[in-house]
Structure formats: C-alpha cells, structure tokens
Amino acid sequence: MVKPEWGRAAIYTQHGNPQDVIKVYDFKLEALPEDKILIENFVAPINPSDVNVVQGVYPLPKDRTEFTVKSNSAEGGVEKLVGTIGGNESIGRVLEIGSKVASISQQNFAVGDWVMFMSSPVASAWTTHTHVSPNEVIVLKNTHGLSPTQIASIKVNASTAYRMLLDIVKLEKGDYVIQNGANSGVGQIIIQLAKRWGYHTVNVVRGRENFDQLESFLKGLGADIVVKEEDLESPEVVALLADKPVRLALDCVCGPQAMKMVKHLKPEGVIATYGGMSKQPMPASAPILIFKDITFKGYWVSKWYKKNTPAKWLEMWDDIMTMMEKGELKEQVTTPINWFSGSGSSEKPLDIQEVQNAVTSTFTSGRKEIFVFTNNY
Amino acid sequence: MVKPEWGRAAIYTQHGNPQDVIKVYDFKLEALPEDKILIENFVAPINPSDVNVVQGVYPLPKDRTEFTVKSNSAEGGVEKLVGTIGGNESIGRVLEIGSKVASISQQNFAVGDWVMFMSSPVASAWTTHTHVSPNEVIVLKNTHGLSPTQIASIKVNASTAYRMLLDIVKLEKGDYVIQNGANSGVGQIIIQLAKRWGYHTVNVVRGRENFDQLESFLKGLGADIVVKEEDLESPEVVALLADKPVRLALDCVCGPQAMKMVKHLKPEGVIATYGGMSKQPMPASAPILIFKDITFKGYWVSKWYKKNTPAKWLEMWDDIMTMMEKGELKEQVTTPINWFSGSGSSEKPLDIQEVQNAVTSTFTSGRKEIFVFTNNY
Incomplete structure (x- = not known):
C-alpha cells in the first residue's frame, strides 16, 4: 500500500x-x-x-x-x-x-x-x-x-434490484414480475431475489444465437419463464401469461419495446423504468392509462440513497452480502x-x-x- | 306523467x-x-x-x-x-x-x-x-x-373534477394544479373546487379568436393563470411557473401536447390522464420517468364509483349539490x-x-x- x-x-x-x-x-x-x-x-x-x-x-x-x-x-x-x-x-x-x-x-x-x-x-x-x-x-x-x-x-445493480422489488408495488407471494434486459446485472439479481421472496419472474431477453444457453443460465438462477422479446406478442406467450397475476414490470429499455410488457400487466399494474437503453419514449395512451389503469413510473436507486440514511444503506448491503456469503445470491457474472x-x-x-x-x-x-x-x- | x-x-x-x-x-x-x-x-x-x-x-x-x-x-x-x-x-x-x-x-x-x-x-x-x-x-x-x-x-364532470383533486396526490394549500381543456365541463369545476379548497390553477386552452373573453370567464370562476397551449413553452410562461409548486397535471388531451404540461411539473409530480382527445399517446421518456420522477397515471371516475358504495356517491353528490344550491359552485355552461x-x-x-x-x-x-x-x- x-x-x-x-x-x-x-x-x-x-x-x-x-x-x-x-x-x-x-x-x-x-x-x-x-x-x-x-x-x-x-x-x-x-x-x-x-x-x-x-x-x-x-x-x-x-x-x-x-x-x-x-x-x-x-x-x-x-x-x-x-x-x-x-x-x-x-x-x-x-x-x-x-x-x-x-x-x-x-x-x-x-x-x-x-x-x-x-x-x-x-x-x-x-x-x-x-x-x-x-x-x-x-x-x-x-x-x-x-x-x-x-x-x-452491490451499490448500483444489486441495490436497484432489491429496492425495486420492495418499493414500487406491494407484491404478494405468488405474484409475477415481468422484466426486460433480464440477463443484465440488475436482471440476474431480480430473478434471484424474487425467487427467494416468493415471487415469480417472466424474463424478457433479445433473441440471440445462444438463447437456449442463456435460458438455462437464467433458469439456473431461479427464472420461471424466459421469453424472447420478439415473441412477447405471440399467441403462445399471451396464452401462457393470461392467467398469471403480473403486477409489476421492470424496464431498462423504455420505448415501444417496453410497451410489449405493459400488455401482459394486469389492470392496475405498474411499469417502472430504470434505464433507457432504446433511447425512445414509451407511448402511454389514454386507454392504457384510463381503462387499464396502468401507472408509468421511474426508478432511480440514487434517489433512495438520498432519502435514506447511511445506516439504512449499510443494513441493505449487509443483507445482500449475507446472502452472498451463504451462497444464496450469486453476484452478476x-x-x-x-x-x-x-x-x-x-x-x-x-x-x-x-x-x-x-x-x-x-x-x-x-x-x-x-x-x-x-x-x- | x-x-x-x-x-x-x-x-x-x-x-x-x-x-x-x-x-x-x-x-x-x-x-x-x-x-x-x-x-x-x-x-x-x-x-x-x-x-x-x-x-x-x-x-x-x-x-x-x-x-x-x-x-x-x-x-x-x-x-x-x-x-x-x-x-x-x-x-x-x-x-x-x-x-x-x-x-x-x-x-x-x-x-x-x-x-x-x-x-x-x-x-x-x-x-x-x-x-x-x-x-x-x-x-x-x-x-x-x-x-x-x-x-x-354531476355524475361525470363534477364528480370527475371533485375526485381527481382529492384522490391522485395529496395536495397542500398553495399547491398548483395545471390542466388542459380548462374550458371543458370538468375544467370549469376543477377551477372552482381548487379555488375553494385552497389550490391554485394553471389553465391551458387552445388559442382562439375570443381568447380574452374566455380568459375573463375562467378567471371569473377562480382561475389563477390562463395560458394558450401554444404559449406553454414560451420563456414568459416558463419563467412565470418556475417557482410555482406545480404538483399535479390533469389531462384530457393526452399526446405530445400533454407533455408540455409535464415540463412545468415539479420533480415527483403526477400527470393524470382522464381523456384522450388528441387520440395520441404521451411520449414518456426514461429521463422524465427516472430523473424527474414524474408518474403517469389515468383517472376514470367510473372506477371510483365501482370501488365505493352508493352511500359514498350520494355523500359526494350532496356536497356538490349543496355548493350549487348556495351559489358556491356554478354548473358547467x-x-x-x-x-x-x-x-x-x-x-x-x-x-x-x-x-x-x-x-x-x-x-x-x-x-x-x-x-x-x-x-x-
């Protein structure tokens, strides 16, 4: 030193x-x-x-x-x-x-x-x-x-995943969370924490050559369903998710692609955008807002840090690190x-x-x- | 009969x-x-x-x-x-x-x-x-x-105005509400109830020949500020609203026009869409959602009716009718x-x-x- x-x-x-x-x-x-x-x-x-x-x-x-x-x-x-x-x-x-x-x-x-x-x-x-x-x-x-x-x-990705599952809507055991960029650092932690806390995940990723390998990896972390973004509107996926209580969508893409997740949200569901990789806005229409009663929010963990004390930060990090130490939570690859x-x-x-x-x-x-x-x- | x-x-x-x-x-x-x-x-x-x-x-x-x-x-x-x-x-x-x-x-x-x-x-x-x-x-x-x-x-317009001012965000006395379609039936009631309950209103209408006459009419109802939609982004209006605690936007238009109101919302503000006259979606972008922390919601008074008992409906209507009877609330023209x-x-x-x-x-x-x-x- x-x-x-x-x-x-x-x-x-x-x-x-x-x-x-x-x-x-x-x-x-x-x-x-x-x-x-x-x-x-x-x-x-x-x-x-x-x-x-x-x-x-x-x-x-x-x-x-x-x-x-x-x-x-x-x-x-x-x-x-x-x-x-x-x-x-x-x-x-x-x-x-x-x-x-x-x-x-x-x-x-x-x-x-x-x-x-x-x-x-x-x-x-x-x-x-x-x-x-x-x-x-x-x-x-x-x-x-x-x-x-x-x-x-931990500070950005694990804490973003941790807080988004706790702070946006009151999830009940058995509820479904749908997320895009599911293979991202945040996505990997969301899958594991959701599983641990009794929620199910629908994980959206872009189609790719090694999709099967990625699907296996995410399922190994605890993913319930892994879907290619381009299949989100297919009759099979629509039928698969029709009876699932999908209450929360976590979105790091924004834009029209993210709206494909909104279609799977149940009425009164919430989509929280925490990243804008598509650099496009989401087209929030009057029928989706009024009749489907979907709420569009953002999530920024920096704001949580600002509104909470370092003691609270350390408490959360300690929980995350304890899970990692016990092998219950794998850090992002x-x-x-x-x-x-x-x-x-x-x-x-x-x-x-x-x-x-x-x-x-x-x-x-x-x-x-x-x-x-x-x-x- | x-x-x-x-x-x-x-x-x-x-x-x-x-x-x-x-x-x-x-x-x-x-x-x-x-x-x-x-x-x-x-x-x-x-x-x-x-x-x-x-x-x-x-x-x-x-x-x-x-x-x-x-x-x-x-x-x-x-x-x-x-x-x-x-x-x-x-x-x-x-x-x-x-x-x-x-x-x-x-x-x-x-x-x-x-x-x-x-x-x-x-x-x-x-x-x-x-x-x-x-x-x-x-x-x-x-x-x-x-x-x-x-x-x-009363059932649609007055109750929509009444409930939106109470149900969406917790407004404090002195807070500002911005609304478009301010000359609509709902708009007229919003102006009067807001005034009565201690909130200020910024009222957006489309430019027209008899704008001065409309402005006088709305100010007569209690409007604080009346603005033409096409002036919403002017330096004068930006300066006028810069220091005002604009917490809630009430929107019956949707689309890019409604986004001009979002620019005047303070961080953590909410825009509630209750109509879609533009037939266009609102472009909700990642920076507006994440950093400005704006929430996009819908409002449909029919849903309030469904979730509440007829006794609650009658209680609200009685409040509205009492105000009308006393001349404290004018019905829409x-x-x-x-x-x-x-x-x-x-x-x-x-x-x-x-x-x-x-x-x-x-x-x-x-x-x-x-x-x-x-x-x-």
Whole structure:
C-alpha cells in the first residue's frame, strides 16, 4: 500500500460513445488535501447507466476536473487536461487520510479500510486512485469475506434490484414480475431475489444465437419463464401469461419495446423504468392509462440513497452480502478487464496502449465487464 | 306523467363520428318487464367521452339492443333496428315501476322520483324514455331545489373534477394544479373546487379568436393563470411557473401536447390522464420517468364509483349539490338542444327531422351542449 506518483484513469473530455471518447491516461497524483482521503480502487464495474452518462443521454451535471497527465504523444512530457472520469461504482481501500478528516467526518477511517463510492450522481470510479471527501465514501467494516468483484456491483445493480422489488408495488407471494434486459446485472439479481421472496419472474431477453444457453443460465438462477422479446406478442406467450397475476414490470429499455410488457400487466399494474437503453419514449395512451389503469413510473436507486440514511444503506448491503456469503445470491457474472499484469506483489501496470485497447473494445463487446485495477487486496 | 306509446332516442348502429352515425328514431315503448322501471329523462349532457365511445376509441363492451322504430322512409311503417343509444349521463324521473322491483331492490322507488343513471360503462342516456333495472339508477331524494340541467353533469364532470383533486396526490394549500381543456365541463369545476379548497390553477386552452373573453370567464370562476397551449413553452410562461409548486397535471388531451404540461411539473409530480382527445399517446421518456420522477397515471371516475358504495356517491353528490344550491359552485355552461317545442303542459315533440338536424349539428358545434327532452319537471 505505497502511494504511487501516478494514477491511471479512463477520462472523457466530451460526450459521445465511450469507445470514441473514453481515453486512458496516467495522471499525476497531487498532494492530498488535508480534508480528503486517497483511495486506491480494486475494481469498478461498467453499468449501462455509466454508458448513458458518457453519451450525455442523462441530464446530469458535469463534474470536470483538471488533470496533469503524461502525454501520449511521441515526445512524451506532461500536459494539462480538463475532463471527467467515467463510472459510478467501485470498491477500493483507504491509502492515506488527510489531517483534518477525523475532525470533519463522523465516519471512523483507517488506512486499509474498504470503501464504497457514494458521491452522486457521478462517482468518477474508473480510476486506480482518487482523492475523495469523507462524505463521498462509505467505510465497509464488515465485508463478509467477499471479493471486491462480489461487492462492487452491490451499490448500483444489486441495490436497484432489491429496492425495486420492495418499493414500487406491494407484491404478494405468488405474484409475477415481468422484466426486460433480464440477463443484465440488475436482471440476474431480480430473478434471484424474487425467487427467494416468493415471487415469480417472466424474463424478457433479445433473441440471440445462444438463447437456449442463456435460458438455462437464467433458469439456473431461479427464472420461471424466459421469453424472447420478439415473441412477447405471440399467441403462445399471451396464452401462457393470461392467467398469471403480473403486477409489476421492470424496464431498462423504455420505448415501444417496453410497451410489449405493459400488455401482459394486469389492470392496475405498474411499469417502472430504470434505464433507457432504446433511447425512445414509451407511448402511454389514454386507454392504457384510463381503462387499464396502468401507472408509468421511474426508478432511480440514487434517489433512495438520498432519502435514506447511511445506516439504512449499510443494513441493505449487509443483507445482500449475507446472502452472498451463504451462497444464496450469486453476484452478476462479469468479465474482468485487467489494467495490470501479474498478481499480488508481482503485479505491474500494463502498457497504457494495451489498457486503452482493452477499454475501447470493452464498450463494444456487449458483455458485462468489470475493470480490475489490482488483485492485490 | 302519462306513459306514451313511443319514445325518441339517438341511436348508432356502428362506430364513427357522431354526426355521421347518430340517428334519431321514434321507437316503440314495449310493455314494462316486471323487474324493470320506466324512466322519463329530462336532460342528458354530451360529454367528450360520450363522443369517444361512439367513435369506438374506447375499448368498451357494446350494449346492442333491438328496437322497433318508425321508419324514416316515405312509405312510413315500422322496422326493426339493432343498435346502441348514445350517452352516459342523464337525469330523469320514474314513470312506472315493475311489479317485482320492490322485492328485488334495496332502493325505495316511487313514481315521480328523480333518478340518476349509473349503469356502467355506457348508460344509454340519449333517449326520452328507457327501461332500466333498479340497480342501474340511483334515486335522488334530495335534489336541493336544483334544475335537471344543474344536476345532470354531476355524475361525470363534477364528480370527475371533485375526485381527481382529492384522490391522485395529496395536495397542500398553495399547491398548483395545471390542466388542459380548462374550458371543458370538468375544467370549469376543477377551477372552482381548487379555488375553494385552497389550490391554485394553471389553465391551458387552445388559442382562439375570443381568447380574452374566455380568459375573463375562467378567471371569473377562480382561475389563477390562463395560458394558450401554444404559449406553454414560451420563456414568459416558463419563467412565470418556475417557482410555482406545480404538483399535479390533469389531462384530457393526452399526446405530445400533454407533455408540455409535464415540463412545468415539479420533480415527483403526477400527470393524470382522464381523456384522450388528441387520440395520441404521451411520449414518456426514461429521463422524465427516472430523473424527474414524474408518474403517469389515468383517472376514470367510473372506477371510483365501482370501488365505493352508493352511500359514498350520494355523500359526494350532496356536497356538490349543496355548493350549487348556495351559489358556491356554478354548473358547467351548456347550450340546450331542445327535442320538443312549447313548455310545460303545452310542449309537444318537434318534427323528427328537426331534432335529427339539431343533434347532427350539435356534434360539430364545439359547444358544450345538453339534450333537453322535456321542460315539464
């Protein structure tokens, strides 16, 4: 746990598709301000919402910072850069604590503590190192022996799934929840939590070559029904779901595709949109609103965090981590994108161009990926 | 109160625009079944939703009946007709009571009692006479000395306005409600009830030649702000509403126009659609749902009636009628379309072609009209 001179981060200076605008830089780690903490990140997942933030689809305030970076030009040297570090979720540890932190924070920080980023709405997580204010991170004193990869997706994906099943409608045992993007990180947790809590799931995914394999995987997690999006209006699926109490639709796609789930909701059902991957609005018509009495809502777990105390956050995370520790809840499947080679004390950063290439291809792979900055935890 | 041989009704045999498909017929009043009541209607309003039902826009079950009607052909005679009487709201009186009614109904009917139609979802109200089951009407024993015209719009318009202000969000005194179609029957009542209950209203109407006159009329009812729909996105209106706690949007238009109201809602606001005059869906986008946290709901007062007891209906109507009796609530302004000539005991039906012409032009007039079947009440 030596403080290095340089950190490495995935930074964008303008909105656009991440594969075009995200560049990896080595940046100078300035002296730690006395009211801040230096964090070394272990891992940071890539969530669909992170992509939307980089694209500029979400109307979030830009948090732009000036960095001193190693020039990627042939001549070398350093240059100034003003940009934003991508990402919203990471797990790291405390490397250094500013001298005034103890007097301004109610949290009790110690070097080596694991921390979860909580700055909102954009946490600038895709970096090996970062200075944060004490109120931007939560100390996780009890991590249940889990790995950083297991814990990393708790704040956004697992908590979104957990809260959406509890907060939107009062579900009864036996009720059905229909969701699209069922193979997403959130989707995988929804399937498992719903099963555990006595609800059934109808899981919508886009058709693909390895559909049978995906269906087996989701059923292995506890999915009751797995349906291709293009079959949602087929007579077979309509007949299959006609007598099922489908009360809640969870939607990360939005647009006309999401409306295909609304057709399967029972009257007075609710569709909650938590992502907008289609970038299209949902056509909510008067008959669907008035006669079918469907409610269209959004869900944003950041808002839940804002309205609740850190004690409540920790209570929820502890419940999730306990389930993971017992093997009752599997974390989302992710593909690691390493920013270093070797392991443990022998690890060293990869060549920056290699990392840049890996990061760029990550955004077009279609897989759930997680940046791994170090395995030395 | 003599039972005539023939009634007169506005009937459609297929869906379409009312001016094309609604025809007026004299129909034979068959012998009263012993489990039914013969009603003579005084008046029946024409609501936008009635027009949508005739058009077939609303997916409601068709209630088709066989009638024996006087032929409108030159040869005269009678013919059989299968169709549906339009309309959903009327006030009439009991003319004859079937012999078994007292034993099958908990209501205490007497000849001469005023009644309100409650069959749902389509009440077949646009007729001088009709046979109804006792559970299809509510006896109004206390009508507060009001005229049939005053009472007639209570069931749909006044009650819709009343309930929407109470049932959708918990409004606090000083809150703002924005509504479109503000000059409609419902709109006029919303303005008055909101004022009475301590809320402010932003009233959206379509631009028109006599806008100033309409604005004065609505302000006379208690409107705080009256805005042309085409000005809703102007910098002046945006600035005017920026600091107003606009929590609820009431929408009878749907479609992209209604979304212009959503822009003025504060975060966590609700838009409730109770009509679909634009016949277009609302484009509910992910950022509006997730980040602005706007909820899109429908409102249908018929559902409130279904979920509540007649005692609750009468309690609400009594509150409304009391306000009207005291002059604290003005009924919606309507233009009478008479189906008879003369008044009191000297009245006689108009020529059927005159009535047909009046009914046809009614549906293209753009005014709020009310059919008046008799003034002899």
